[in-house]
Amino acid sequence: MHQNNKLQKLPPGREKVETIEILRQLSISSNALGELKGIAKTIPNQEMLINAVVLQEAKDSSEIENIITTQDELYEALTTNTKQLRHVKEVINYRSAIFSGFELIKKQGFLKIKDIEAIQKTIIENNAGIRSIPGTVLKNDKTGEVIYTPPQDKYEILDLLSNFLEHFNVKQNDLHPLINLAILHYQFESIHPFYDGNGRTGRILNILYLIINELLDIPILYLSSYINDNKADYYSLLNKVNQTNEWSDYIIYMLKAVEVTSKQTIKKISSIKILLNETIYITQEKEPKIYRKELIELLFEQPYSKIEFVVDRLNVERKAASRYLKKLEEIGILKSKKIGRENVYINTKLIDILKKQ
Numbered sequence: 001m002h003q004n005n006k007l008q009k010l011p012p013g014r015e016k017v018e019t020i021e022i023l024r025q026l027s028i029s030s031n032a033l034g035e036l037k038g039i040a041k042t043i044p045n046q047e048m049l050i051n052a053v054v055l056q057e058a059k060d061s062s063e064i065e066n067i068i069t070t071q072d073e074l075y076e077a078l079t080t081n082t083k084q085l086r087h088v089k090e091v092i093n094y095r096s097a098i099f100s101g102f103e104l105i106k107k108q109g110f111l112k113i114k115d116i117e118a119i120q121k122t123i124i125e126n127n128a129g130i131r132s133i134p135g136t137v138l139k140n141d142k143t144g145e146v147i148y149t150p151p152q153d154k155y156e157i158l159d160l161l162s163n164f165l166e167h168f169n170v171k172q173n174d175l176h177p178l179i180n181l182a183i184l185h186y187q188f189e190s191i192h193p194f195y196d197g198n199g200r201t202g203r204i205l206n207i208l209y210l211i212i213n214e215l216l217d218i219p220i221l222y223l224s225s226y227i228n229d230n231k232a233d234y235y236s237l238l239n240k241v242n243q244t245n246e247w248s249d250y251i252i253y254m255l256k257a258v259e260v261t262s263k264q265t266i267k268k269i270s271s272i273k274i275l276l277n278e279t280i281y282i283t284q285e286k287e288p289k290i291y292r293k294e295l296i297e298l299l300f301e302q303p304y305s306k307i308e309f310v311v312d313r314l315n316v317e318r319k320a321a322s323r324y325l326k327k328l329e330e331i332g333i334l335k336s337k338k339i340g341r342e343n344v345y346i347n348t349k350l351i352d353i354l355k356k357q
């Protein structure tokens, strides 16, 4: 028989979450994240960066839930009017949930229970809301064995969520926000307020928390790829906290995830910057007449571009827009592809960078 301990309210005892090992990893992780925040600012067009990274995260995070799609499928769905398949749609929903969460944080600077419900609803697309019928348990995928039973009573869930939000919105202690991030993530997943989508909602809360605490200005750090690569540890460490009240290994895992993903994202941003400059240079050299800063930036904001986008962005006729895109294809910047009845122009070198971890 499985048994777990009743979920405790926040905060945990300080001595449990501020060990020497934690502090050692903390300084490495917070440096890496600081560097990421800095380099992100040097990208001239922030929209461009957010679009690219958020779509990748939507894909990775959904993959934890076994929703597998490709970059190409996603961009095709976003750019053209082809019918969206279920698995593609879920990833696109996840992307919308990140964007609306980010807008909310920018506007009001904190979250309410109903905001978390809205995020989950955008991802899952149903109205079930917070669990009110008992029976939800977490099982081992392979053996079917019950590993963890979250609180079952709706009022207990709501009470735990208010306690969670008190800590999420306002720092209640002087712990470093990255330590709090790990604690909050454990707590949210253990409350497990919804029937489904708790993992994905929790991963969006993570990025919003980083922004609230000004560790980042824009939503570009995601732990999903790390969790995907180290999934068994992730589950067993969450479980360890509940079973033993030993937080250290779990917190170090989360801090390590911040370090590794920050470094990956820094690399990615550097490659994007190099490609952007190269693209500007080649266009100015080979097609100086069509060169416009906004045109090149558009190709980075929308790696799958089409005539309408150029018309809107540059305020030019369709004919001119079409000529620009064709010229850019001739000089090797874009590759065209027919999808349904539409022609799209793909910034393939950017897509290659985005595909790399």
Ligand SMILES: Nc1ncnc2c1ncn2[C@@H]1O[C@H](COP(=O)(O)OP(=O)(O)OP(=O)(O)O)[C@@H](O)[C@H]1O
Binding pocket: 061, 062, 064, 065, 066, 138, 147, 148, 189, 190, 194, 195, 196, 197, 198, 199, 200, 201, 202, 235, 238, 239, 242
């Ligand atoms: N032992 C555990 N204790 C607390 N939380 C757990 C435990 N095992 C798994 N979880 C959390 O439950 C999440 C899965 O819950 P749920 O299926 O509702 O979310 P999801 O978004 O649909 O799935 P996924 O996270 O797999 O994409 C995991 O991501 C993890 O964070």
Ligand SMILES: [Mg+2]
Binding pocket: 065, 196, 197, 198
């Ligand atoms: Mg699920």
